[in-house]
Structures are given as C-alpha cells and as structure tokens.
Amino acid sequence: MSTTRVMLAIALLLAATLPLPAQQGVERRGFFGLSLTCEDCFIQRSPGRVSYSRFPAITSITDGSAAEAAGLRTGDTVVAIEGLPLTTPEGFERWAYARAGVTVRLTVRRQGQERQVAITPTDRSSASTTFDFYRERLRIAQRRGLESLRSAYRSPMGWLGIGIECTQCEVMTVGRRQQVWSFSRPPAVEWVDVDGPSHRAGLRRGDTLIAMDGVDLTTREGGRAFGQIEPGQRVTLTVQRDGRERRVSLAAVARPDASREELAAFQEFRSLRDSASAQYREQVATAMSRAAAQMRELELALRNQDLSRASLDSTRRRLAAIDSVMRALREVERARLSGAGSGFELFYPTPPRAPKALVTPVAPVAPMPPVAALAPLPPERLTSAPLRYSGRLAEVVNIEARAPGRVSVDELGDSAVVVTAGGARVSVTLRCLVPAAQVRSEGDSIIIRSADPACRKLVVPKP
Numbered sequence: 001m002s003t004t005r006v007m008l009a010i011a012l013l014l015a016a017t018l019p020l021p022a023q024q025g026v027e028r029r030g031f032f033g034l035s036l037t038c039e040d041c042f043i044q045r046s047p048g049r050v051s052y053s054r055f056p057a058i059t060s061i062t063d064g065s066a067a068e069a070a071g072l073r074t075g076d077t078v079v080a081i082e083g084l085p086l087t088t089p090e091g092f093e094r095w096a097y098a099r100a101g102v103t104v105r106l107t108v109r110r111q112g113q114e115r116q117v118a119i120t121p122t123d124r125s126s127a128s129t130t131f132d133f134y135r136e137r138l139r140i141a142q143r144r145g146l147e148s149l150r151s152a153y154r155s156p157m158g159w160l161g162i163g164i165e166c167t168q169c170e171v172m173t174v175g176r177r178q179q180v181w182s183f184s185r186p187p188a189v190e191w192v193d194v195d196g197p198s199h200r201a202g203l204r205r206g207d208t209l210i211a212m213d214g215v216d217l218t219t220r221e222g223g224r225a226f227g228q229i230e231p232g233q234r235v236t237l238t239v240q241r242d243g244r245e246r247r248v249s250l251a252a253v254a255r256p257d258a259s260r261e262e263l264a265a266f267q268e269f270r271s272l273r274d275s276a277s278a279q280y281r282e283q284v285a286t287a288m289s290r291a292a293a294q295m296r297e298l299e300l301a302l303r304n305q306d307l308s309r310a311s312l313d314s315t316r317r318r319l320a321a322i323d324s325v326m327r328a329l330r331e332v333e334r335a336r337l338s339g340a341g342s343g344f345e346l347f348y349p350t351p352p353r354a355p356k357a358l359v360t361p362v363a364p365v366a367p368m369p370p371v372a373a374l375a376p377l378p379p380e381r382l383t384s385a386p387l388r389y390s391g392r393l394a395e396v397v398n399i400e401a402r403a404p405g406r407v408s409v410d411e412l413g414d415s416a417v418v419v420t421a422g423g424a425r426v427s428v429t430l431r432c433l434v435p436a437a438q439v440r441s442e443g444d445s446i447i448i449r450s451a452d453p454a455c456r457k458l459v460v461p462k463p
Contacts, residue, residue: 029130030100030121033065034058034072042092042141049089050134050141055079055109056086070119072108079114080107096134100124152265155179158229158252161196162189162203171227181223186210186240201250203239210245211238230270231255391417399428 038056057077061067081098082105084091098104100123108117128136156179168184189207192199213236215222229235231254239248254263388407391399401407403421410418416429 027099027130028123028125029096029128029133030098030102031065031124032067032098032119032121033062034067035060036078042137048138049093050138051089051092052086054087066119066121070106070117072106072117072119073110075110077109078106079109081105083107092137093134096137097130099130150269153258153262153269154255156227156229156252157255157258157262157266158231158233159196159255160198160229160235160250160252161193162198163191164188164209165190179227181217181227182220183218183223186217197250197253198248201248203237203248204241206241208240209237210240212236214238231266388421389419 035058036056037059038052038054041053041056042050043053055077058067058072058074060074061072078086080086080091081095084094086092086095094104098121100121103118103120106117106119107114164187166183166185166187169187170182172180172182186208189198189203189205189209192203192205209217211217212222212226215225217223217226229252231252234249234251236247236249239246258266385402385404387400388403389399389401389409391409391411399417399419401409401419401421405422408420410420412418416427419426419428
C-alpha cells in the first residue's frame with residue numbers, strides 16, 4: 001500500500017474524532033441564498049482545520065434571498081469575509097459559522113475589481129447546522145487534501161545521487177506524479193554524483209542494487225519503496241560488487257531540481273501525514289487501554305458473580321434440607337394429633353413442679369373392700385385356637401394372634417400393630433418419649449431416636 005493510501009485511510013479514520021474549532025456550534029447556519037462553483041475544493045491546512053483551496057465563484061442566486069438583496073451577481077468571486085480570505089482556516093471558519101440575522105462584510109471580486117458588500121443571512125429551516133456544515137467539508141478536505149498536496153511535487157523527492165541502468169524495468173505513474181518502479185532484474189549503478197550521499201557512502205559505478213531495507217527490489221514492495229524515497233530518510237542498500245554483497249547505509253537529500261513550491265508542498269504533506277499518524281496511534285493506544293480496563297472490570301464482575309452464585313446455591317441447599325426436616329416433623333405431629341400413623345408422639349419435657357398444699361385438710365377415704373381375683377383362663381383355652389399371626393413390636397414385645405377364623409394384621413412401621421378378627425379390632429401401639437434434640441436428618445431420612453431404653457430409633461423417609 002502506498003504512503004498516500006495509508007495516510008488517506010488514517011485521515012478518514014480521524015475524520016470523526018478530530019476536534020473542531022472553538023467557535024463550533026449546533027445552531028442553524030444562516031442562509032445566504034447563493035451557490036458556489038467550489039463546493040468540493042477544500043483542503044486541510046492543519047489537523048481539524050479546513051479552508052477553500054481557491055476562491056469560489058457564485059453560480060446561482062435564489063430569488064428574494066439575502067444575496068440578491070445585497071446586490072451579488074452570478075460570476076462574482078467571494079474572496080474574503082470580514083477581511084479574512086476564504087483560503088485560510090480563519091476565513092473559512094467565519095464563513096461556515098455565519099448566523100442568521102448577523103450582518104457580515106464580504107469581499108467580492110467582479111471583473112477584476114474587488115468591492116465590499118454587507119449581507120445579512122436569513123433563517124431557514126432547511127439549512128444545515130454550523131456543526132454539520134463544517135464537519136462535512138472537513139471530511140472532503142481530509143479525503144482530498146493529501147491527494148492535492150501529494151500531486152504538487154514530483155516523486156521521489158528524496159535523492160541518493162545515483163543513476164541506474166536496468167533491463168526489463170519500467171516506471172509507472174500513480175496519480176499525477178507518484179512513481180512506482182518495477183524491476184525484473186536488480187538494477188546496476190550507471191553513475192554516481194560526487195556531491196551526493198551515495199558517493200560519500202562508498203557506492204561506485206557498476207555496483208548492483210539487490211535490496212533496500214532488506215526488501216528485494218525485484219518485488220512490488222521493493223520497487224514501490226524505491227520510488228518513494230523522501231528527503232532525510234535513512235535507507236540501507238544491499239549492494240553486490242565483484243560477486244560479494246555488502247550493506248551501505250546513507251541518508252537521502254532533497255532532489256537538486258526541486259522547485260520551492262514542490263519543497264513547500266512536500267513539507268506540508270509530511271507534516272500533515274505525521275501529525276495524523278501520531279494522533280491515530282494515540283487514539284488507538286487510548287482505545288486499547290480503555291478496552292483493557294473494561295475487560296478487567298468485566299472479569300472481576302464475572303468472578304464476583306460466580307462467587308455469589310456458589311454462595312446462593314449453598315444457601316438454597318441448606319434451606320431445602322431444613323424444609324425437609326420441617327415437613328417430616330409436621331407429618332409426625334399431624335399423625336399424633338389424628339391418632340394414626342406411626343404411633344410415635346413428640347413430648348417436650350417440662351420442669352417438675354412442687355405439689356400445691358391444700359388449704360383445708362381432706363378427710364381420709366375408707367378403703368374399698370377387696371375384690372376377688374378372677375380365675376385365670378385354662379391353658380387349653382389360650383392355646384386351643386390356631387395361631388394366625390406372630391410378630392415382635394420394636395424388638396421388645398412379642399405379639400401372637402389366635403382365632404378360629406381369618407385374622408387381618410396391619411403393621412404400622414415397627415411401633416404399632418392392628419389385629420382384626422371376628423369383627424373385633426385390637427391396636428397395639430408402643431409409645432415413647434422423644435425429646436426434640438433426638439430428631440435429626442441424615443441423607444434422605446429423618447432419624448427419631450427415643451430416650452426410652454425400651455424403644456429403638458425410628459427411621460422416617462423424607463417427604
């Protein structure tokens with residue numbers, strides 16, 4: 001890519017970021033009611049500042065406009081505003097930021113003579129804002145300004161003080177004056193100027209130029225670089241002499257036949273190019289630094305979010321476990337109140353209370369007469385019926401069911417048995433004292449352990 005194309009790309013990238021002059025505004029620009037021949041002949045004089053490259057001429061005037069009222073005519077050339085030439089940044093900025101209702105003094109050239117004209121631009125809803133007017137012309141200047149400067153001098157402006165001889169080589173012109181060399185074979189040095197930098201660096205007639213700055217001259221990049229050497233640029237030439245290669249370092253100077261205008265145009269071009277390149281590098285570095293800081297903040301936020309999510313998950317698991325225990329306890333309490341279920345009841349011990357003394361003594365009650373003991377059933381009556389069921393309750397109580405007919409037995413866990421036979425229903429329930437401290441959760445079950453030595457622990461599945 002040529003230097004011009006690189007700088008044009010940089011200029012276009014900077015178009016939206018370069019600062020505008022201090023008098024910029026968002027108010028609507030005053031309407032003069034005239035059209036100019038030079039609507040696209042803008043040039044960038046310095047970074048962010050623009051002017052006309054030549055004085056614009058009036059091509060048409062709107063009927064009833066401020067320009068018609070001021071006596072302007074088609075063909076008049078607008079030279080200056082308030083004494084500031086339109087070819088300077090100051091003059092163009094004054095022209096761009098003209099406001100409606102504010103009278104300005106124009107210098108107009110007509111038939112070779114200049115005259116002063118007072119004109120008051122009017123307000124018009126279709127007119128652009130001063131900001132947009134200036135920004136649009138700044139973009140045009142940045143797009144075309146470097147091209148105009150680049151075509152104002154011959155290329156290369158740098159001079160090594162040698163003449164070359166080559167076969168199957170050609171010089172192509174890009175744009176107006178930019179030269180690009182194309183070598184099929186390495187060129188040879190035909191002559192060396194005794195006052196040039198090549199003579200001082202030791203180059204001689206007959207030397208073969210192989211490469212410049214490590215780039216082979218027979219490549220497209222090497223030929224382009226050879227045709228764009230600039231004054232003051234230091235280059236390293238790879239030279240072949242008597243079959244041996246050597247490297248020679250030298251600094252180019254301005255070509256002796258360059259005019260004063262060419263040198264001025266080149267200096268302005270290089271100044272604008274280097275300034276735009278420096279601003280572009282600075283903006284890229286700032287943007288990269290800002291992006292890196294935002295990435296660090298995002299990583300920290302994501303890390304904190306992960307920690308919060310882990311803590312939240314742990315809390316949810318704990319709450320779920322507590323909720324399971326509470327559900328199981330509510331089921332146990334509901335079963336106790338309904339008289340069904342496992343038969344276990346939760347009792348919370350209360351401190352013993354001292355017996356209350358009676359206010360008045362109570363007369364002793366006469367003992368009841370003894371009751372004759374019932375005669376025990378004969379053993380043959382107890383064992384005559386067939387054994388229908390035999391089990392053990394909580395590993396402490398043996399239960400047998402004998403009946404002539406069918407017996408239905410329901411085992412409710414390991415603490416209750418219901419036996420139904422002949423229309424009679426017998427329920428055997430083992431009741432234990434279970435303090436609250438003996439209820440805990442293990443895995444998928446709730447363990448209820450009784451303090452009563454006659455009872456073992458009870459395992460209740462979690463709901």
